[in-house]
Amino acid sequence: MVSVQKWLAGVTCLAAIVISGSAFAARADIQVTLQEANAKGDAGAGKVLYTISNTSAAPLHVLKWETPLNGVSGDIFSVALGGQPVRYVGRLVKRKPATDKDYITLKPNESRAVEVDLSAYYEMYRGGQYVVKYKQTADTLVREAGSTVAAKTSGAGASAITLETNAIPLTVNGGPPPSSKQTSGDLLGAITGAVAGGSTSFASCSNSQKTALTTARGDATTIATNAKSYLNANNTGSRYTWWFGAVTSGRYATATSHYANISSALGNQSYKFDCSCAEADTYAYVYPDQPYTVYLCGAYWNAPANGTDSKAGTLVHETSHFTVVAGTGDHVYGQSGAHSLATSDPASALDNADNHEYFAENTPARQ
Numbered sequence: 162m163v164s165v166q167k168w169l170a171g172v173t174c175l176a177a178i179v180i181s182g183s184a185f186a187a188r189a190d191i192q193v194t195l196q197e198a199n200a201k202g203d204a205g206a207g208k209v210l211y212t213i214s215n216t217s218a219a220p221l222h223v224l225k226w227e228t229p230l231n232g233v234s235g236d237i238f239s240v241a242l243g244g245q246p247v248r249y250v251g252r253l254v255k256r257k258p259a260t261d262k263d264y265i266t267l268k269p270n271e272s273r274a275v276e277v278d279l280s281a282y283y284e285m286y287r288g289g290q291y292v293v294k295y296k297q298t299a300d301t302l303v304r305e306a307g308s309t310v311a312a313k314t315s316g317a318g319a320s321a322i323t324l325e326t327n328a329i330p331l332t333v334n335g336g337p338p339p340s341s342k343q344t345s346g347d348l349l350g351a352i353t354g355a356v357a358g359g360s361t362s363f364a365s366c367s368n369s370q371k372t373a374l375t376t377a378r379g380d381a382t383t384i385a386t387n388a389k390s391y392l393n394a395n396n397t398g399s400r401y402t403w404w405f406g407a408v409t410s411g412r413y414a415t416a417t418s419h420y421a422n423i424s425s426a427l428g429n430q431s432y433k434f435d436c437s438c439a440e441a442d443t444y445a446y447v448y449p450d451q452p453y454t455v456y457l458c459g460a461y462w463n464a465p466a467n468g469t470d471s472k473a474g475t476l477v478h479e480t481s482h483f484t485v486v487a488g489t490g491d492h493v494y495g496q497s498g499a500h501s502l503a504t505s506d507p508a509s510a511l512d513n514a515d516n517h518e519y520f521a522e523n524t525p526a527r528q
Contacts, residue, residue, distance in 0.1 A: 189325035190217040191267075191303055193295045197331055198276050205334035207280030209293060215267035221322070222264040222304040226256065227297045229277045230265070234446070236490055239296040239328075240283045247291065248450075249490075251282035253482045255444040255475055255514065257460055258495040263442070264304055280333065288335025294328040301493075359429050366436035366457075373472065374434045374457070380466060380473035381480070382427040384521040389420040400527035403500060404520040406507025415511055416520075419487040423480050423517070426453060444475045452483040468524045469496065478518035489514040 191213065198208035211229055215221050225231050236249035267273070279285060279293065299306040299322050306322045361378060363371050391400065397408045405416055430453045438446070438458035446456050455476065465471050481489040492513045493502050499519055503510040510516045 189323040190215070191221065191223075191299060191322065191324045192216055193324065193326040195293060195295060195327055195329045197329065205332055206278070207283075207285050207291075207331065207333045208276055208278050209329070209331060210274055211277050211295070212272055212274040213267070214272040215269055217322070218269055219305075220269065221267050223267055224259055224302055224304070225263055225265055226254075226259075227302045228275075230273055230275050233277060233282045237295065237297050238279065238283070239292075239294045240279060240285065241292045242285075242287060242289050248284045248484075249282060250284055250448065250450050252446045252448055252456075253479075253491055253514070254446040255478050255491070255518075256494055257442045257444070258498075260442075279331070285333050286336055288333060291331045291333055292328055293331045295326045297324075299324040360431045362431070362433045364433065364435040364437065366434060370436050370457075370462070371434075373462075373466075376466065377472035377476055378427060378432065380471075381476035381521075382424065384467075384473055384523070385420060385424040385427055385477050385480075387523075388521040389417070389424045392417040392420055396528075398528040400520065400523060402503070403527055404503050404516045405510050406503040409507075412507060412511055419481065419489075419511075419517065420521070422486040423477060423521075426480050426483070426486050427476065444470070445479050447479045447482050449482050449484045449488065452485055453480070455479045467522070469519070469522055471522060474518040474522040477521045478514045481514045481517040487517065488512075489517060491515070 194212045194214070195209050196212075198206075198210050213223065213228060213230075226234055227237060229237065233251050234254045235251075236253075238249075240247040240249075265273070285291065302324065303322055361375060363374070366374065392413070397413070401408065401413075401416075405412065433454045435454060435456045438456045441459040443458035444460045444464065445458055447454065461472060461475060464475060467473050481487040490512055492509050493499055494515055496515075496519055499510065499513060499516045502513055503516060
């Protein structure tokens with residue numbers, strides 16, 4: 162029996178299908194399959210059908226924001242043209258750490274599918290044959306990852322939960338870059354060009370929100386400048402290693418340039434703060450190629466002015482996402498995850514926005 166749900170997510174129409182029963186062979190606990198969307202008019206449009214299936218013997222809990230089932234809000238696909246990565250230009254979101262309500266339950270042999278217009282999120286205006294793959298891992302996608310399916314059902318030992326996915330060729334007709342997006346070539350002068358005196362404008366913000374954001378921008382400039390000064394002094398203490406891992410000259414130079422750009426942007430560029438987002442568990446989001454507009458959401462207004470996950474720190478986080486500043490992504494959220502990332506994968510920590518925020522907030526203080 163098949164039940165179908167359709168809904169709209171953002172500007173892209175996503176058709177969500179819940180299927181009881183799956184034709185996939187049980188080669189992995191979770192299978193993600195991509196295929197080119199074949200509805201009338203979809204050929205060459207950059208659309209794929211994403212299907213996620215639980216092929217294990219037990220229910221599994223899947224983190225919604227690591228899938229496109231409720232819309233794409235992060236760089237979750239690998240897209241390449243001619244062997245070169247294609248940039249993600251969709252929104253990048255600072256969220257609270259995941260709770261139970263952020264997961265969906267997939268029963269054994271249950272699948273969910275959704276059509277995704279990748280051209281709405283990736284720079285795919287050039288015509289050609291792209292290669293597309295879902296790039297998330299079981300550890301980030303499935304709550305039970307690291308435990309075993311068999312242990313839940315029989316108490317017997319088994320290997321960790323596995324995820325299998327495929328890569329597909331995707332022919333795209335191409336066309337002019339959408340007028341609402343800037344391409345990398347359009348952005349070259351965004352930091353080095355004329356500065357409008359660090360002006361601030363607002364959209365859909367109350368007077369109290371305007372006041373809070375004006376203060377937060379000043380506080381964010383202060384902590385970003387402090388971070389820049391720490392690095393310019395060639396400090397290599399626990400403050401650096403806790404958030405960015407082992408010191409190498411190349412990574413240290415990258416971190417130094419990131420905070421120079423963040424401090425300069427917050428202090429000198431023209432920002433627009435949009436308060437229209439009502440998502441309760443989201444702090445803020447930006448589009449990386451649209452400096453310097455920041456969308457503030459429900460969790461932001463409950464954050465402290467300074468300290469961990471603060472209003473000021475959130476602005477550092479979001480500013481680091483802009484392509485012309487540091488071009489960071491969102492690999493993990495929260496202090497625990499950020500520290501673990503620094504220990505296990507310093508290069509990814511240097512590409513993670515929360516690590517940049519926590520280094521600048523420096524709470525609790527480290528030397």
